[in-house]
Amino acid sequence: MNTGIIIGIVVAVVVLLAIVVAGLIVARRRRISLTDDTTPTVEGTTTREVDRSGGYRAGSGFSFSQGDTATVDRPTDSRGTGPITPTPERTEVDGQPGVGDDAAVPRDSAQRGITDVSLPDAAPLETPTSDAALGDTAAPAPDTAAPAPDTAAPAPTVEPPATDTVPTTDEVSDATEVIKPPVTTPVPTEQAPTVDESTDAPTTSREEIAPTAGRLGRLRGRLSRSQGAIGKGVLGLLGAGDLDEDSWEEIEDTLVLADLGTSATTAVVERLRTELATSNIRTADQARALLKRVLVDQLHPELDRSIRALPHAGSPAVVLVVGVNGTGKTTTTGKLARVLVADGRRVLLGAADTFRAAAADQLQTWGERVGAAVVRGKEKADPASVAFDAVARGVEDGVDVVMIDTAGRLHTKTGLMDELGKVKRVVEKKAPVDEVLLVLDATVGQNGLAQARVFAEVVDITGVVLTKLDGTAKGGIVFHVQNELGVPVKLVGLGEGADDLAPFEPEAFVDALL
Numbered sequence: 001m002n003t004g005i006i007i008g009i010v011v012a013v014v015v016l017l018a019i020v021v022a023g024l025i026v027a028r029r030r031r032i033s034l035t036d037d038t039t040p041t042v043e044g045t046t047t048r049e050v051d052r053s054g055g056y057r058a059g060s061g062f063s064f065s066q067g068d069t070a071t072v073d074r075p076t077d078s079r080g081t082g083p084i085t086p087t088p089e090r091t092e093v094d095g096q097p098g099v100g101d102d103a104a105v106p107r108d109s110a111q112r113g114i115t116d117v118s119l120p121d122a123a124p125l126e127t128p129t130s131d132a133a134l135g136d137t138a139a140p141a142p143d144t145a146a147p148a149p150d151t152a153a154p155a156p157t158v159e160p161p162a163t164d165t166v167p168t169t170d171e172v173s174d175a176t177e178v179i180k181p182p183v184t185t186p187v188p189t190e191q192a193p194t195v196d197e198s199t200d201a202p203t204t205s206r207e208e209i210a211p212t213a214g215r216l217g218r219l220r221g222r223l224s225r226s227q228g229a230i231g232k233g234v235l236g237l238l239g240a241g242d243l244d245e246d247s248w249e250e251i252e253d254t255l256v257l258a259d260l261g262t263s264a265t266t267a268v269v270e271r272l273r274t275e276l277a278t279s280n281i282r283t284a285d286q287a288r289a290l291l292k293r294v295l296v297d298q299l300h301p302e303l304d305r306s307i308r309a310l311p312h313a314g315s316p317a318v319v320l321v322v323g324v325n326g327t328g329k330t331t332t333t334g335k336l337a338r339v340l341v342a343d344g345r346r347v348l349l350g351a352a353d354t355f356r357a358a359a360a361d362q363l364q365t366w367g368e369r370v371g372a373a374v375v376r377g378k379e380k381a382d383p384a385s386v387a388f389d390a391v392a393r394g395v396e397d398g399v400d401v402v403m404i405d406t407a408g409r410l411h412t413k414t415g416l417m418d419e420l421g422k423v424k425r426v427v428e429k430k431a432p433v434d435e436v437l438l439v440l441d442a443t444v445g446q447n448g449l450a451q452a453r454v455f456a457e458v459v460d461i462t463g464v465v466l467t468k469l470d471g472t473a474k475g476g477i478v479f480h481v482q483n484e485l486g487v488p489v490k491l492v493g494l495g496e497g498a499d500d501l502a503p504f505e506p507e508a509f510v511d512a513l514l
C-alpha cells in the first residue's frame with residue numbers, strides 16, 4: 001500500500017472520530033433537564049439538601065418553567081385568526097351574586113365593607129377512602145372545625161376593608177410559625193437510583209412516588225360514560241355514512257351533554273362538517289382519527305402548560321393556589337409539592353387558609369410527608385400576612401418555590417374576593433407571583449365556570465387545575481373551561497391518592513375520552 005493511501009485512511013479515521021465526538025457533545029447539550037440544579041451545594045457550612053424524595057426523579061410528564069410575569073398565552077381560535085376571547089356564555093350569573101358575595105346583595109350594587117354575615121357551613125370533609133385523604137386523616141377532629149352549628153354566631157370579626165397592610169419589615173413576623181419537615185439523611189448519589197431494601201432506611205424517608213409519565217392514561221375507564229357518549233355516540237354517527245341534519249343535531253346534543261359547552265361544540269361540529277366534506281372517510285378508524293384530530297385541536301395543544309415553579313436568580317418562584325372551598329386546593333398544593341420535591345426542588349408551603357385550622361393542619365401533614373417546610377398563622381390570622389411571611393421566609397431560606405394555599409371562604413364570606421386580591425398584592429411586594437392556579441371541581445359542571453369568572457376578575461389566573469375528573473362522566477368540561485376562560489388547563493386531579501395528579505396533555509386526554 002502506498003504512503004498516500006495510508007495517509008488518506010488515517011485522515012478519514014481522524015475526521016470520522018471528530019464528527020462522532022462533536023455529535024455526542026451537541027446531543028448532550030440539547031438534552032433538556034428539569035433538574036438543572038440538583039447537585040448539593042455547600043453554602044458556608046450548611047449543605048443544601050436537594051433530594052428529599054428518596055432518589056426519585058420525575059423525569060418526564062410534568063413540565064416546570066420559570067415565570068416572567070403572571071400573564072398567560074391566550075389560545076387562538078380554531079381558525080388561527082387571533083386570541084380566543086372568552087366566550088360570553090354567561091348563563092346563570094348575570095346580575096347574580098358571585099363567589100364570595102353575599103347572596104342577598106346583587107353583584108352590581110355598591111361595594112360595601114366587610115360586615116357580620118352568617119357563616120357558611122364548614123365543607124363536609126369526606127371520609128378518606130385512600131391513604132391520600134392525607135390531611136383529612138391527620139386533621140385534628142372537631143375542635144378545629146368551623147364553629148358548631150348550634151353555637152351562636154361567633155363574635156363578628158370586623159376587619160377593616162382590605163387595605164393592604166404589609167408587614168413593615170422584611171422579616172417574618174412573630175404571628176406565623178414555621179414548621180420544618182423532618183430531617184432526612186441524604187441518600188448518596190451512587191445509591192440513589194435503586195432503593196436498597198436491605199439497608200436501614202431513615203425513619204423519615206419519603207415514600208415512593210408513582211411515575212408521573214402516563215398518569216393521564218388512568219382516566220381511561222374512569223371517564224367511561226363520556227367515552228360512551230363521545231366515543232360511541234359521535235363515532236357511531238360519523239361512521240354511519242352520509243349524515244343528515246338530524247344526525248348533526250344528534251352529534252351536537254351529545255357534545256353539549258358531555259359538557260363541552262356551546263361554543264366548543266359549534267367549533268367541533270363545524271370542523272367535522274368541513275373535513276368530512278373534503279376527505280374520504282370510509283372506515284371507523286378513519287372517523288376516529290378525524291374526531292381525535294378535531295378534538296385535540298380544539299384543546300389548543302400549542303398552549304404552554306408548564307408550571308411556572310422554577311426559581312429566579314435570588315428569589316423563589318411563587319405559586320398561588322386559589323378556588324372555592326372543597327374544590328381540592330390543599331390536596332392539589334400537596335400533590336404538586338410532592339412532584340416538585342421529587343424533582344429535586346426545595347419547596348415551602350404557606351397556609352394562607354386561616355378560616356379553618358384543619359386546613360393548615362392538612363397542609364402541614366402534606367409538608368411533613370413530602371419534605372416541605374410550612375409557614376402557618378394563628379387561626380383567623382390575616383391570610384395576606386401569612387402569605388407574605390411565607391414568601392419572606394422562602395426568600396430568606398433560599399427555597400426554589402413557595403406555594404400558597406389560600407382560603408375558599410373567610411370568616412366573613414363577603415370579603416373573600418377582596419381578601420384574595422389583597423393576598424396577591426401583598427405577596428407581590430416581596431416577590432412576583434409567577435403562577436396563579438385556579439382549582440375547579442369538574443363535578444360541579446357549569447357552576448365551576450361561574451366561580452372561575454369571578455376569580456379571573458380578581459386575580460390574573462395563569463392556569464387551571466381541574467380536580468375530581470375521576471368523579472365525573474363529563475370530561476368535556478375541559479373544553480368548556482379553556483374556551484370560557486382563555487386560560488390553559490395545566491393539571492388534572494384524578495383521585496384522592498397522593499399521586500393522583502397529572503399534567504394535562506390534550507392528546508392523552510382525547511385518547512381517554514374516545
Ligand SMILES: Nc1nc2c(ncn2[C@@H]2O[C@H](COP(=O)(O)OP(=O)(O)OP(=O)(O)O)[C@@H](O)[C@H]2O)c(=O)[nH]1
Pocket residue numbers: 123125126132133136323324325326327328329330331332353356359407408409467468469470471492493494495496500
Ligand atoms: N375524587 C377526588 N377527590 C379529590 C380530588 N382532589 C381533591 N379531592 C378531595 O376533595 C376533598 C376536598 O379537598 P381539599 O383539598 O380539602 O379542598 P380545599 O379546596 O382545600 O377545601 P377548603 O380547605 O375547605 O377550602 C378532599 O376529600 C380531597 O381528598 C380529586 O382529584 N379526585
